[in-house]
Amino acid sequence: MNESYRAKGLIVDGYGDWRRTRWGEVATGAPGPDEILIETKATSVNFPDLLMIEGKYQRRPPLPFTPGRDAAGIVLAVGRDVTGFAVGDRVAAQPGHGAFAQRTLSAACYCTKIPDAMSFEDAAACNTTIATVVAAISVRADLRPGEWILITGAAGGVGSAGVQYARAIGSRVVAVVSSQEKERAVRKLGAEIVIRTDTLSNLKDGLREALARQGLDGVDAAMDVVGGELFDGVLRCIRPEGRVSVVGFASGKIPVVPANYLLLKDIRVIGSSINRLFTDPNPGFRTLLDNGFRMVADGRISPMIEHVYPMAEFAAAFERVAGRKVVGKVLLIP
Incomplete structure (x- = not known):
């Protein structure tokens, strides 16, 4: 495997208790024709992430898989059919799963460029x-x-x-x-x-x-x-x-x-x-979404970040979210 595509991340070997999730090497792979490979700078822990690990979410990725529905970071590589994104772009992505890793693969349609004035932490907190x-x-x-x-x-x-x-x-x-x-x-x-x-x-x-x-x-x-x-x-x-x-x-x-x-x-x-709004052509939604990110960048919306953990300390982050006492967002940083 190309060394640039090697990454550490979270691994779910079987559906069930999130406490069995482990930290190890994951095979990120090269981006497919319509995909973007991202160097993950920050990602948020959402309650549906825990439901997916437990096998209780609407979608059940094939095992083993890396959880994490969203990420913010820098584009490392783009697939041959991708337009509108280039290496070095700052983006927020919503791959659905796979974001709890140092590298994230996402379909380009689920990616959005983020303003230069927005931190990766804020982008991760407000992405989804x-x-x-x-x-x-x-x-x-x-x-x-x-x-x-x-x-x-x-x-x-x-x-x-x-x-x-x-x-x-x-x-x-x-x-x-x-x-x-x-x-x-x-x-x-x-x-x-x-x-x-x-x-x-x-x-x-x-x-x-x-x-x-x-x-x-x-x-x-x-x-x-x-x-x-x-x-x-x-x-x-x-x-x-x-x-x-x-x-x-x-x-x-x-x-x-x-x-x-x-x-x-x-x-x-x-x-x-x-x-569906991401996958179907919907310029109205994209315009509203870009405006939403600008609201964050200019301070009209302030993401509520309760705690930031190193990604390897994911268990503490999961515990906070599972306890349902979080005010705002919990982030993981690779």
Whole structure:
């Protein structure tokens, strides 16, 4: 193997407990015709990474595999059919898996050039989150200036980016969090109303009742990253003709959608996966995504980075994310 393509990285030999993940040499290989090889400078640990290691995610890579859904770094090589990227470019990539290594291979369609003013740490912290919130809030929910949006899991990586992005485009935010510490964090990000689930007697009616106490009769849109029991409560907060973007199920439970609510209030519930937006020609999404990265570079959005670990100390990073007490993002540096 060409020495430039040798790398150390994380290896999953079998689906199950993430504690069995090991650090060793991985075969990065040369980029295929439509791929880019990246020298990884920073990458973020996302809860879905742990689900993938456990075999509980929607996609199950063939074993053995290297986890890690996103990376930021410098282009080392490009495939023969790749256009728009060159060796030396600073990029953010979302290969889906393979990023927890010193070298990352990614299809070019999942890569985005990042502004020179943006650090690799910030790029890694906001890579997946910016794409996710742009897709969920602007593309799927079509949120407009002045409208209210409710965001669940608002202190997490995606949620905190969603709060800031919604504020940056002129919308108003109701943030749903689970602790006082997280309430303080999202208020600093610009959330006007904060609802703490740890203070509610029940999730089904508690969100709507909490909004009413704040003088708000509902919201125009929602971005739900939690799912589970909370989802029913989210639907009850949506105004007629409102929109709900479903981003994920951090609770570990996939909710059942009560279709009568959709019918009675003309509500749209929209799945929001970023994969198709990257692979299908969608210049509107690309324009919004580039604008999102510029918002980070110029300070309108500040990625919340809780902790940075050397990649070889991945177990400590995984432990923090698995404990579900992270405020913001946890990064790994090769």
